[in-house]
Amino acid sequence: MKLIPEAKRAGKLWSVRLAAIAAGLAAAEASLPLWEGMIPDGAFATLSSLVGIAAAVARVIRQEGFA
Template sequence: MKLLDDWPRLVRRAWSVRLAILSAGLSAVEFALPFVAPERPSGWFAGAAVVVSLAAAAARIVAQPRSLP
C-alpha cells in the first residue's frame, strides 16, 4: 500500500474522511451510551452512523475540488 503524496492535506480537507470520522464518533457514542446513561434509549446514534457512513461512501466517489483552502 502506498500513501498519496498529499495525504496530510487530504485527511484534513476531504469530505469522505470527515464523514468517516463523524461516523466513527457516532458509533463510539452508541457503544458508550448504555454504560454512561443506561436509562436512555439507544439506536439513534447507530442509525445516524449508518446514514453518515453511506454519505462518506458517496463523497468518496464524487469529485471534490482541487483548490481547497
C-alpha cells in the same frame, strides 16, 4: 506502504471527515447506558449508518483541489 502525494491534505476531503464522524458516532454507542432515556434506541446506530453512507457517496464525488 506508500501514501498518495495528496495524503497530507486528506483531512480536507469530505469523505474523510464524514468517516471520522461515523466512527465517533459508532464509538458513542458504547456509552449508551449513560444516555438511557434521553436518546431514542437506535439513534446512534442510525446516525452512524447515514453518515457512513454519506462518506461513501462523498468518496466518489470529485472535490475541489484534488485530482
